[in-house]
Amino acid sequence: VFTVTAGSLRLFQLLPDGRRQIVGFAFAGDFLGLTSGGLYNLSAETLEDSRVCQVPRAEFAKLVQEIPALEHRLLDRTSLELAKAREQMVLLGRKTAGERLATFLLQMQTRLAAAPPGDGSLRLPMTRADIADYLGLTTETVSRTFSRLRALKLIEIGDNDAIRLLRPQQLQALAGGSYPGTGAAAKPGPGL
Amino acid sequence: VFTVTAGSLRLFQLLPDGRRQIVGFAFAGDFLGLTSGGLYNLSAETLEDSRVCQVPRAEFAKLVQEIPALEHRLLDRTSLELAKAREQMVLLGRKTAGERLATFLLQMQTRLAAAPPGDGSLRLPMTRADIADYLGLTTETVSRTFSRLRALKLIEIGDNDAIRLLRPQQLQALAGGSYPGTGAAAKPGPGL
DNA sequence: CGATTTTTTGATTGCTGTCAATTTGGGTGG
């Protein structure tokens, strides 16, 4: 069980033949390690010099028993992670390359709002290959799509990896926010 | 907050232009409704005649307060859902149509192991369109892939929607189980 | 049994992947 205190990690799974899917990135303050039965392990690698706080699982379990509020918070966080995972499923299942990258940039803007180079730009700690494996694309497509967004004047790419979002509202439109359908419960189905 | 007591539902999100991503199916015994802040709503529709048990959110919250063990169970379930969502991200981001369908059939075999028509076959309650929107494909591709698997003698399709998995081990190989990478924590990154 | 929806099959397009080459950037050692 870990907490990230500085830096950033990529969380991913591999297929037997080496294909990789990055299921998320972890930044300072993020929590890792709930495995629900030990199966379903994730792998994690640092993206840059990082620092994590490690807690033995047994000790953590004791801590949870002593402080019920902790479990409450944990459930809250996990539910949020689940919701984000589902958003990502929408992205991976239904969005085009341009929409994926726009969504990603807005995500990163939200996540990295505090830290980056002061001015409105983002410094992405991950490589194009990481972004590709996160968005279900290839490095080449990611690169091409960056170029296309730059040509459209939606973003600006600085000398380092600094990226500036020029027209957030247009990016937002391109990203295609997902919708809460018509109703919360059973509607058009056969019968209930 | 709901619990499914009979039947089955599809859980999905929509994009503004109508594209749909089904993020999961719910069967008898499944739990719905943790929203972590109200944002991120899912939509749900029945796939067949179904029955759910509805509990007002306020009442549920009280119940949770009274029974701490309930929250523990809830966290466990949610963690499991998160793990499954991540598996699905691997499918959506990195698997081919054939691999997706094979994975799906094995999933359904696990889920529907108890109920279906006694003999080893599955009765899928969802349409080809639902399957397509769950696997990030189109109806046509799903149909074609079913035909291909049938031609390969990996499955058999009965009169109704009954499907029999002929060679589970080959399907398993095709599905490409995902891997727990090399290490659990930071490895090849720059430094820690 | 006719009407409608769902599924299957076919023809073609196109987005993204693959293969390949070039350019850029960062790090190292002279």
Add this chain to the structure above:
DNA sequence: CCACCCAAATTGACAGCAATCAAAAAATCG
């Protein structure tokens, strides 16, 4: 400080899988 080296990123040409467009066949329903 600069030349060199290597990894990462970009760009180009081409191929392929799945999407799209279209139509036929099958199943469901009233």
